[in-house]
Amino acid sequence: MVNCYLLNKGGQRFRSWGQRITITAAFIYLTAILLLCLTPTFLKVSSVHKTLFYFRGVPYNLLPFQGISPEFFLNIIMTLPWGVFLYLFNSRLRWGRLVKYCFLFSLFIEANQFIWDLLIHLGRLADVDDLITNTFGALVGFTIMKLLDNTFFHALIQKLRLNRP
Template identity: 50%
Template sequence: MRAWLPFIFYFGLEIVLFVASDCWNRHPRWGERVTTVSFVVYVTAVMWLCLTPAHFSFLSAPKALFYFHGVPFNAIPFQGFSPEFFLNIVMTFPLGVYIFLFNYRTPFERAILYGLCFSLFIEINQFVWDYFLNLQRLADIDDLITNTLGAVIGFSLMIILYQNGWRKFLQRFMLTRAEIC
């Protein structure tokens, strides 16, 4: 049960922040509400995948790991490719979509930074919580890279769609009002 504390803590924090932000009232349109509610569900799912005890494992490529007080981590990128490598891209692809929907004017460099910070948050938490609670998680430089890449791909796709005929549709789900052209 102790191993579920990180998930429970962050889930509670997420709910408190959602309620405190008054997001529901500030974005009354149905598309905006779909965006906000689906984002809460998305963040909850990512926390469940990354901050709960590891009961499942994908076939990973063999890696030379380092250890800090018994906690493993990988600091050498691209030692091998596995399904996990690509699943991390898939997991953070929606993050890039949300970055765009929250503010379509976000500069590309800032979207990269947001993806990197989100990934860094996950990896640091996996390391720290594994140290204290033995979650059997692995902080991995490859995950940092692929998570960031997933967010960048999602954000880039949204830019492409927005500029190529999907603007009116996407505006229904955007939290910042775009001028209708």
């Protein structure tokens, strides 16, 4: 089992089983995101024709919503857990910071896809649609957790949270 030695703000270890589950799941999720988004792909998921721009042979899209494809919804689903983890890490995030963290996570993914495609030709596409849908998905995940925290799931969510109110 993963032994969790991360410290909270008070300098104490996260000792509860719920906190350890949250940290372990977040680590697994982030690893899966890196593998999913930063490995070479030869499959073309998007069925929508987009006007692309190129920088040294690397494609990118700066024109939002040229069409809706299954990829649009898959990006929202992919980043829902990020919003859940943000809630479990700090449920009192103000709206502005929440949007910033969701956007920066999405920007990290898209920027890395572009950079790594430039360096080693991953076959990825940095897309403004992905930036928007990833951000939206994380915001939806946070909102779902906020709503669930006001239901009978409250006790379970309290055990999984890293910050205690």
